[in-house]
Amino acid sequence: MTDTPVIQLSDLSIGFTGRAGHTLPVLRNIDLTVRPGESIGLVGESGSGKSTVALAAMGYLKRGLRVLGGTARFEGHDMFALKRRELETLRGGQLALIPQNSGQSLTPTLRIGAQLTEALRLHSRLDPAQFPDRVLELLGQVRLPDPQTITRRYPHELSGGQQQRVAIAMALAGEPRALLLDEPTTGLDVTTQAHILELLRDLARETGMAMVYVSHDLGAIARVCDRVVVMYAGEVVMEGSARQVLTAPTHPYARGLLASIPKLSDPHLPMALGGRPPAPGGAGDGCAFVDRCALASDLCRATRPMLAPGPGGAPVRCHHADRADTLPMSSQGDHAARAEAGTAPVLSLQDLEIRYSRPGLLDRLRGREDTRPATVDDITISIAKGETLGLVGESGSGKSTILKTIAGLLPPAGGEIRFDGDAPLPRSVEQRGPDHLRRIQLIFQNPDDSLNPRHTIAEILEQPLKLYFGLSGTALQDRCVEILERVRLGGHYLDRLPSQLSGGEKQRVAVARAFAANPDLVLCDEVTSALDVSVQAAVLELLNDLKAAQGTTYVFVSHDLAVVRALSDRVAVLYQGRLCEIGPSAEVYALPSHPYTEVLLGAVLEPDPDTAPKLTADDVIELSPPAKGCPFQRRCPRKIGARCDTDTPPWQTRDDGHAIRCHIPLDDLHRQQQADS
Amino acid sequence: MLQMFLRRLFLGAITVAIVSMIIFAGVEILPGDACTAFLEREAQGRVLENCREELDLNRPAVVRYLDWASDALRGDLGVSANGQRSIAEMVGARLQNSLLLAACALIVGVPTAIFLGVVSGLWRDRPVDLVLSTGAIFAMTIPEFVSATVLILVFSVWLGWLPGIVLTSANAPASEFFPEIILPVVVLAMVMTAHILRTVRSSVIEVMNSDYVQMATLKGVPYWRIVFRHALPNALLPAINVVALTIAWLLGGVVVIEVVFNYPGLGRMMIDAISDRDLPVVQAIALIVATVYVGVNLTADLLTMVANPRLRTLYTRK
Numbered sequence: 002m003t004d005t006p007v008i009q010l011s012d013l014s015i016g017f018t019g020r021a022g023h024t025l026p027v028l029r030n031i032d033l034t035v036r037p038g039e040s041i042g043l044v045g046e047s048g049s050g051k052s053t054v055a056l057a058a059m060g061y062l063k064r065g066l067r068v069l070g071g072t073a074r075f076e077g078h079d080m081f082a083l084k085r086r087e088l089e090t091l092r093g094g095q096l097a098l099i100p101q102n103s104g105q106s107l108t109p110t111l112r113i114g115a116q117l118t119e120a121l122r123l124h125s126r127l128d129p130a131q132f133p134d135r136v137l138e139l140l141g142q143v144r145l146p147d148p149q150t151i152t153r154r155y156p157h158e159l160s161g162g163q164q165q166r167v168a169i170a171m172a173l174a175g176e177p178r179a180l181l182l183d184e185p186t187t188g189l190d191v192t193t194q195a196h197i198l199e200l201l202r203d204l205a206r207e208t209g210m211a212m213v214y215v216s217h218d219l220g221a222i223a224r225v226c227d228r229v230v231v232m233y234a235g236e237v238v239m240e241g242s243a244r245q246v247l248t249a250p251t252h253p254y255a256r257g258l259l260a261s262i263p264k265l266s267d268p269h270l271p272m273a274l275g276g277r278p279p280a281p282g283g284a285g286d287g288c289a290f291v292d293r294c295a296l297a298s299d300l301c302r303a304t305r306p307m308l309a310p311g312p313g314g315a316p317v318r319c320h321h322a323d324r325a326d327t328l329p330m331s332s333q334g335d336h337a338a339r340a341e342a343g344t345a346p347v348l349s350l351q352d353l354e355i356r357y358s359r360p361g362l363l364d365r366l367r368g369r370e371d372t373r374p375a376t377v378d379d380i381t382i383s384i385a386k387g388e389t390l391g392l393v394g395e396s397g398s399g400k401s402t403i404l405k406t407i408a409g410l411l412p413p414a415g416g417e418i419r420f421d422g423d424a425p426l427p428r429s430v431e432q433r434g435p436d437h438l439r440r441i442q443l444i445f446q447n448p449d450d451s452l453n454p455r456h457t458i459a460e461i462l463e464q465p466l467k468l469y470f471g472l473s474g475t476a477l478q479d480r481c482v483e484i485l486e487r488v489r490l491g492g493h494y495l496d497r498l499p500s501q502l503s504g505g506e507k508q509r510v511a512v513a514r515a516f517a518a519n520p521d522l523v524l525c526d527e528v529t530s531a532l533d534v535s536v537q538a539a540v541l542e543l544l545n546d547l548k549a550a551q552g553t554t555y556v557f558v559s560h561d562l563a564v565v566r567a568l569s570d571r572v573a574v575l576y577q578g579r580l581c582e583i584g585p586s587a588e589v590y591a592l593p594s595h596p597y598t599e600v601l602l603g604a605v606l607e608p609d610p611d612t613a614p615k616l617t618a619d620d621v622i623e624l625s626p627p628a629k630g631c632p633f634q635r636r637c638p639r640k641i642g643a644r645c646d647t648d649t650p651p652w653q654t655r656d657d658g659h660a661i662r663c664h665i666p667l668d669d670l671h672r673q674q675q676a677d678s
Numbered sequence: 679m680l681q682m683f684l685r686r687l688f689l690g691a692i693t694v695a696i697v698s699m700i701i702f703a704g705v706e707i708l709p710g711d712a713c714t715a716f717l718e719r720e721a722q723g724r725v726l727e728n729c730r731e732e733l734d735l736n737r738p739a740v741v742r743y744l745d746w747a748s749d750a751l752r753g754d755l756g757v758s759a760n761g762q763r764s765i766a767e768m769v770g771a772r773l774q775n776s777l778l779l780a781a782c783a784l785i786v787g788v789p790t791a792i793f794l795g796v797v798s799g800l801w802r803d804r805p806v807d808l809v810l811s812t813g814a815i816f817a818m819t820i821p822e823f824v825s826a827t828v829l830i831l832v833f834s835v836w837l838g839w840l841p842g843i844v845l846t847s848a849n850a851p852a853s854e855f856f857p858e859i860i861l862p863v864v865v866l867a868m869v870m871t872a873h874i875l876r877t878v879r880s881s882v883i884e885v886m887n888s889d890y891v892q893m894a895t896l897k898g899v900p901y902w903r904i905v906f907r908h909a910l911p912n913a914l915l916p917a918i919n920v921v922a923l924t925i926a927w928l929l930g931g932v933v934v935i936e937v938v939f940n941y942p943g944l945g946r947m948m949i950d951a952i953s954d955r956d957l958p959v960v961q962a963i964a965l966i967v968a969t970v971y972v973g974v975n976l977t978a979d980l981l982t983m984v985a986n987p988r989l990r991t992l993y994t995r996k
Contacts, residue, residue, distance in 0.1 A: 090898060100896075155988070157988050158991060
């Protein structure tokens with residue numbers, strides 16, 4: 002292996018022309034060297050320019066961007082000076098990209114086989130007669146089952162994980178010397194993500210390709226990268242070995258980022274990183290991070306620090322790198338507010354059954370029963386006042402469906418929902434009275450979709466206040482300001498439109514809208530999944546403060562087990578719409594676990610290069626739950642035999658309320674799991 | 679897939695049936711009937727009675743509707759009130775003429791529209807796009823009778839290249855309509871080209887900005903191959919429905935053009951029948967136009983379904 006760099010960015014600046022005609026830089030003086038076989042992680046918040054760096058390495062700029070200075074070289078070729086024809090031979094051949102959202106990056110009208118063959122025709126020296134075999138070989142290499150069938154499928158017929166594997170196979174078709182990965186596992190389930198990352202690690206080792214891995218997920222970076230580059234506001238702020246950056250970061254931003262990540266082993270709330278990054282061109286003369294930095298001094302405001310070796314030798318862009326170790330870097334936030342024991346249940350679900358499919362008209366006329374298994378079935382949970390119940394599971398596990406049903410948006414097919422000890426709640430939202438509607442509020446995953454883009458923040462907040470409390474005039478105005486202040490936004494936000502707010506601010510408005518109704522029960526549907534980790538920490542903190550102040554009860558749905566752990570009193574694990582395990586968070590996250598919980602927990606990636614995920618089951622997708630037996634029978638690593646296929650497992654409950662639904666006696670399960678870990 | 683097709687066909691048939699009821703009811707509610715229209719001032723007393731007797735107008739409306747509908751199903755649209763001629767024959771010739779006009783306009787318009795739409799989408803915001811987009815807006819907003827008149831003035835009055843008005847009789851064979859048909863075709867093609875062009879343009883722009891086109895670029899696929907293999911099959915899907923609406927419009931809604939050029943098509947026949955208060959003919963044409971609309975839209979939906987793998991696999995793979 003030679004030491005000539007595969008990819009070399011030198012003093013690269015990229016920007017666009019703003020509305021006022023100024024040139025606004027998106028990337029400032031980036032130097033990045035990737036050597037053969039090396040894997041480098043690019044981390045930073047959204048907007049830090051990390052994806053732009055990866056695309057620039059391919060000589061590609063998003064619409065509107067242009068190079069302001071510097072060069073991007075791939076094996077000596079100046080990518081921005083090459084002709085289109087020359088770029089076409091390099092791209093996808095020696096230099097390949099794996100995109101963030103493969104679902105949207107595969108052409109919808111072409112079969113998988115055709116798209117892979119195209120990549121081969123463009124970049125492979127093989128005889129065209131060998132293409133079909135090579136396609137199968139590539140699909141096998143990324144461990145897709147039944148490659149023959151996959152080639153005939155269209156992209157939309159594959160699951161997210163399968164699409165991502167196809168994208169990887171396509172990148173491998175040209176036998177690349179460098180692979181750029183733009184958030185390749187964001188949006189995938191934890192188990193799928195862990196499997197894809199293992200695959201990438203193995204491939205990099207087998208083929209000796211260099212990798213540039215762009216992600217905001219430090220856990221994923223820790224798993225695949227040797228070296229980590231931390232980006233902030235279009236600059237490199239720190240660079241070093243993965244161990245150095247993740248365990249002893251010398252830049253305050255890197256420390257803040259680490260502290261804002263919730264960790265499985267740590268029941269504290271993560272620490273929020275206050276403020277927001279400057280807009281392009283807004284960094285001024287000083288350090289870009291100055292407004293959010295605890296170490297900021299007059300020097301930081303006046304002069305921009307240079308990237309220079311810091312304590313420990315790693316290059317860092319900070320005037321006070323020597324004092325960075327005084328800043329916390331683990332989640333030392335508050336403990337989540339806890340419910341008082343022994344209070345009456347606010348919400349209880351009894352044998353809840355939910356179906357999306359409705360029998361066709363003909364079947365209804367003939368009086369035929371729907372014999373397919375229900376999407377969600379047999380859910381019995383009760384939630385005490387002031388308690389936070391976490392619902393976890395992979396996509397398709399029915400967690401959001403249950404929330405919709407509690408909110409009345411999706412009437413259940415069977416069972417009942419009792420609220421505050423009353424008679425059963427009416428099934429659908431149309432039949433519920435204003436008081437019930439007020440007391441149960443829902444916060445959605447994506448504030449971009451849930452806030453009307455044409456309503457000002459004032460209009461958004463006034464709606465529940467007028468509707469439920471009949472406020473008007475100055476009383477209404479005052480109340481809006483008060484609510485905004487409670488979510489740590491000021492009254493000056495009232496006249497703004499959602500598009501003028503950052504992602505975190507928008508989600509705060511969504512939280513404010515829910516709390517404007519003064520609810521007793523708030524249903525949170527993946528409320529932090531669309532946010533950056535630093536912002537996520539702030540929203541978690543906010544939810545926790547509101548709960549402590551008002552004794553609100555939460556049902557908190559997330560696919561992120563660490564987030565759920567930080568906030569929840571009790572956790573319920575769902576698989577295929579069926580409960581597997583439920584209990585106090587500390588118990589659910591400790592042994593013994595339901596085999597499915599064990600698989601989920603094993604796949605979580607910690608931002609620590611010394612830990613490895615424990616992968617047990619395959620990340621196969623299941624489209625519908627099995628008709629009988631244990632819902633997890635097909636993937637269970639601890640399956641004991643035919644009984645799992647035929648009999649529904651019993652609940653095994655312990656004294657502390659921790660219950661696991663499994664055929665294996667808890668003591669045996671505990672012993673097996675202890676032996677394996 | 680077949681089941682799906684049959685279901686849509688069934689729903690289409692129901693739509694036509696409901697439309698036919700509305701048409702029949704509408705004509706029924708109008709003051710007067712075929713006899714009062716036909717007899718005009720003599721419509722009174724014995725004569726009117728006889729006429730109604732003869733045309734079976736005294737039976738309940740429901741019975742007459744069922745008769746009319748079942749006859750129409752067999753292709754018998756009854757006789758006109760004026761002159762007692764077979765409507766099927768009269769309409770048949772006009773329908774052929776309308777189809778001829780529509781076919782010519784489509785053959786000229788659709789390929790031009792798609793080509794220009796793709797060009798202006800690919801060269802977005804460049805001079806060629808500005809010219810085409812502005813031109814399209816003009817073609818859409820200038821009323822057809824104005825552009826028709828201007829074209830007649832230029833090409834037949836000033837230059838004398840083309841006949842400005844159609845003199846061929848309604849029953850003449852298709853070939854005799856040339857070259858008289860050229861100007862009406864040009865006017866129609868202009869309007870429809872503008873509509874289709876704008877749809878294709880915005881759809882091309884959207885697709886060229888999509889993640890999969892970016893991916894194809896970064897995969898090293900040559901530009902024109904991206905355009906033809908990755909972008910256009912997706913970008914042209916929305917065009918199918920616009921073309922379908924255009925076809926329906928060409929067959930029933932181009933009255934103004936037919937009047938300006940004196941073209942003997944279905945639209946002008948309808949207008950004539952309305953002014954003559956020839957209710958059976960009005961009824962028959964309305965029914966035909968409605969059927970065409972339903973049929974064309976059904977075809978478009980099915981085509982979209984065949985062309986779009988997302989929809990196709992929904993029915994072929996369970």
